[in-house]
Amino acid sequence: xxxxxxxxxxxxxxxxxxxxxxxxxxxxxxxxxxxxxxxxxxxxxxxxxxxxxxxxxxxxxxxxxxxxxxxxxxxxxxxxxxxxxxxxxxxxxxxxxxxxxxxxxxxxxxxxxxxxxxxxxxxxxxxxxxxxxxxxxxxxxxxxxxxxxxxxxxxxxxxxxxxxxxxxxxxxxxxxxxxxxxxxxxxxxxxxxxxxxxxxxxxxxxxxxxxxxxxxxxxxxxxxxxxxxxxxxxxxxxxxxxxxxxxxxxxxxxxxxxxxxxxxxxxxxxxxxxxxxxxxxxxxxxxxxxxxxxxxxxxxxxxxxxxxxxxxxxxxxxxxxxxxxxxxxxxxxxxxxxxxxxxxxxxxxxxxxxxxxxxxxxxxxxxxxxxxxxxxxxxxxxxxxx
Numbered sequence: 001x002x003x004x005x006x007x008x009x010x011x012x013x014x015x016x017x018x019x020x021x022x023x024x025x026x027x028x029x030x031x032x033x034x035x036x037x038x039x040x041x042x043x044x045x046x047x048x049x050x051x052x053x054x055x056x057x058x059x060x061x062x063x064x065x066x067x068x069x070x071x072x073x074x075x076x077x078x079x080x081x082x083x084x085x086x087x088x089x090x091x092x093x094x095x096x097x098x099x100x101x102x103x104x105x106x107x108x109x110x111x112x113x114x115x116x117x118x119x120x121x122x123x124x125x126x127x128x129x130x131x132x133x134x135x136x137x138x139x140x141x142x143x144x145x146x147x148x149x150x151x152x153x154x155x156x157x158x159x160x161x162x163x164x165x166x167x168x169x170x171x172x173x174x175x176x177x178x179x180x181x182x183x184x185x186x187x188x189x190x191x192x193x194x195x196x197x198x199x200x201x202x203x204x205x206x207x208x209x210x211x212x213x214x215x216x217x218x219x220x221x222x223x224x225x226x227x228x229x230x231x232x233x234x235x236x237x238x239x240x241x242x243x244x245x246x247x248x249x250x251x252x253x254x255x256x257x258x259x260x261x262x263x264x265x266x267x268x269x270x271x272x273x274x275x276x277x278x279x280x281x282x283x284x285x286x287x288x289x290x291x292x293x294x295x296x297x298x299x300x301x302x303x304x305x306x307x308x309x310x311x312x313x314x315x316x317x318x319x320x321x322x323x324x325x326x327x328x329x330x331x332x333x334x335x336x337x338x339x340x341x342x343x344x345x346x347x348x349x350x351x352x353x354x355x356x357x358x359x360x361x362x363x364x365x366x367x368x369x370x371x372x373x374x375x376x377x378x379x380x381x382x383x384x385x386x
Contacts, residue, residue, distance in 0.1 A: 057081050226256035235266040245276040
């Protein structure tokens with residue numbers, strides 16, 4: 001009995017000693033530690049936008065899997081470097097043939113072809129119509145071009161006629177020439193015979209007419225600022241509203257007086273003429289009409305105004321020294337501040353004339369007519385107080 005128990009005990013001891021060799025690894029035995037294979041769920045996938053963003057393939061990235069978005073591919077870092085992973089499988093086997101299609105409907109095809117033929121015929125007709133219209137348009141263009149050429153020809157003829165007319169009517173500076181409205185400013189016409197010439201409204205600024213003849217000429221409404229008419233003959237000349245000077249904004253005042261010294265203006269018509277500040281020394285104006293004329297500040301020294309019509313003329317501040325105004329009509333004339341020293345006014349009509357502040361030293365008023373005449377003292381007289 002004791003021998004049987006001892007045998008069983010020995011068997012247990014042997015079994016226990018073998019248990020260490022047959023059991024699992026407890027983590028402490030041996031020196032060769034082999035790492036466990038990672039499960040598929042533990043293989044992380046990284047993401048980059050392009051291949052340029054892949055990191056260096058080295059020991060730190062070995063085994064990493066990257067998805068490259070721009071190429072829609074996977075790259076893995078191996079010991080040989082980055083490697084492309086083809087995730088597409090092999091081509092599968094061909095499928096079974098499909099069922100046969102339906103037979104062609106020949107009648108329907110014929111119907112479609114007939115409709116196509118009709119459409120083609122319509123298109124051809126439209127093309128013919130377009131071609132015909134293009135021909136008609138070309139014909140119309142030809143007609144338009146013809147009329148245009150005719151128009152050009154007529155226009156050239158009109159221009160030629162206008163040129164001939166201009167040559168026929170242009171100003172020729174000669175006696176009795178038609179030069180109305182012409183601009184001859186600044187020209188030197190000294191000594192020319194311009195008898196009867198028509199210079200109505202002409203621009204004569206700074207023009208020289210010295211010793212010229214303008215007898216009977218029409219100089220109405222001329223503009224003659226700074227012009228000179230020295231010794232010029234203007235007998236019986238029409239000078240109504242002539243401007244020998246004028247106050248204008250563009251001149252910054254008076255533009256410049258004309259010079260008419262020794263000019264001959266017998267029977268000239270200077271009605272409403274502007275002779276402000278003009279030089280009229282020794283001018284001859286007997287029987288001239290100066291009604292409403294402006295002669296303020298004009299120099300009329302030794303001027304001859306015998307029997308001249310000076311009704312309502314303005315002589316304010318004018319120099320009439322030694323002037324001869326015998327038998328002149330001075331009704332309503334304004335001579336305030338004028339200098340009439342040694343002037344001769346015998347038998348002149350001074351009705352309603354104005355002499356206040358004028359100088360009348362040695363002036364001759366013999367036989368003059370007085371009626372409501374304002375004298376130098378500002379008093380109205382009906383008889384000669386001088």
